[in-house]
Amino acid sequence: DTGVSQNPRHKITKRGQNVTFRCDPISEHNRLYWYRQTLGQGPEFLTYFQNEAQLEKSRLLSDRFSAERPKGSFSTLEIQRTEQGDSAMYLCASSLVLNGYEQYFGPGTRLTVT
């Protein structure tokens, strides 16, 4: 059973560019979550999917952010017109859709916007 994988692990981009991150969850997990973690803080929820449906988005997720999970398997998170404030670690997690089941996290994608 492979864990959650994320690509790329690191991304450096210039302000104003678009970036896209990918997350591959644990295969039998039907819930997929995106979180953002800045230095010295705990992860903050961005959005989640149950199968292919995006069911909740945090107000942290501005219009420049979009996430998809087209076939209920992998997910992508795109940030358009990046800003320096977008620099953070973007974490993906997956879980089963049973009450309170633990979320398993990937290694994260560290984004640096210059």
Next chain:
Amino acid sequence: AQKVTQAQTEISVVEKEDVTLDCVYETRDTTYYLFWYKQPPSGELVFLIRRNSFDEQNEISGRYSWNFQKSTSSFNFTITASQVVDSAVYFCALSEATGGSEKLVFGKGTKLTVNP
């Protein structure tokens, strides 16, 4: 609104000492889940434990133990006979059963350094 407070920002101990990491939570839900995660220097969050709000039994797993007290809204984590490999940032998290997402709300973390 749900909230998790980890008042200890950093703790430094010498190997073999016992150390307790504090976690206090706030929620209006009667059904909720509490978690501890470990984030070593490599960065990946590692799941340690999950408790539901109806199970106040303390739990022990090897050198790790957890003390859940609803009366004080606390879910503290103790490492017995700490080792250098325990050095990491530890996060306490809460998810509420209502609302459907069961998203995790994390505290700010406690950085534990175990010195040889």
